[in-house]
Amino acid sequence: MAYQDAFTALGDPTRRHLFEAVAQRPRAVGELAADLPISRPAVSQHLRVLADAGLVVSRAEGTRRIYAARPEGLAELRDWLDRYWTDVLDRFAAEINEGGEDA
Amino acid sequence: MAYQDAFTALGDPTRRHLFEAVAQRPRAVGELAADLPISRPAVSQHLRVLADAGLVVSRAEGTRRIYAARPEGLAELRDWLDRYWTDVLDRFAAEINEGGEDA
DNA sequence: CATCTTGGTAAGCCATACCTTACCGTAAGT
DNA sequence: ACTTACGGTAAGGTATGGCTTACCAAGATG
Numbered sequence: 001m002a003y004q005d006a007f008t009a010l011g012d013p014t015r016r017h018l019f020e021a022v023a024q025r026p027r028a029v030g031e032l033a034a035d036l037p038i039s040r041p042a043v044s045q046h047l048r049v050l051a052d053a054g055l056v057v058s059r060a061e062g063t064r065r066i067y068a069a070r071p072e073g074l075a076e077l078r079d080w081l082d083r084y085w086t087d088v089l090d091r092f093a094a095e096i097n098e099g100g101e102d103a
Numbered sequence: 104m105a106y107q108d109a110f111t112a113l114g115d116p117t118r119r120h121l122f123e124a125v126a127q128r129p130r131a132v133g134e135l136a137a138d139l140p141i142s143r144p145a146v147s148q149h150l151r152v153l154a155d156a157g158l159v160v161s162r163a164e165g166t167r168r169i170y171a172a173r174p175e176g177l178a179e180l181r182d183w184l185d186r187y188w189t190d191v192l193d194r195f196a197a198e199i200n201e202g203g204e205d206a
Numbered sequence: 207c208a209t210c211t212t213g214g215t216a217a218g219c220c221a222t223a224c225c226t227t228a229c230c231g232t233a234a235g236t
Numbered sequence: 237a238c239t240t241a242c243g244g245t246a247a248g249g250t251a252t253g254g255c256t257t258a259c260c261a262a263g264a265t266g
Binding site: 062 | 253254255257262263264265
């Protein structure tokens, strides 16, 4: 539920792919699996991780389950990123004044 | 180098911790290792992953190596996030409209 | 009711990601 | 020059995570 889980969930390339797919438009599990080189159960398991992290939600539609991206999940990531974004920029400016280098 | 690598790198909780630490202020490897329950070589390996992903940079200072966060690395994540953020919001609004008018 | 479709769950295999110890190079102090 | 401090690299063990097949439940369709 925390941003930690969202980051961990999106750490996997396949899950990022799935998330991008449902962000474009809501999709059924079978449709998502058809676009990937892995089995449908594998997709189900990935979707479960994304759902636990609060990044997607699902609704039943007949025997099919439609998955969609969840705005609040992205919001947590955005907040985290914005926080460190400003930290890093501030520190970077301070380093330049002192005369730091990189490698 | 792409946002993909940055996301994968930050998918690990220990690396997120390290990144947050160097985002607050640049730190030496030993200092970072002292705050974690893992060995110093393990920290070195994590820092290498973060560096390869473009999220941190290091400079030598005597026998010590000082690691600092790298603004451009965060920028890539921000761009990705902003893109899907707007996608998700647009789609979410569209879903609500369809569901409300149809039924 | 019988059958088909859709998808979640269980069990198990295997690759990889993470951690450890051991070792080496470099810089600084005495 | 010797020793200490600091940290990167190598090699190897282990645990975690992702994939598969097999199975089961629920809804649609005839």
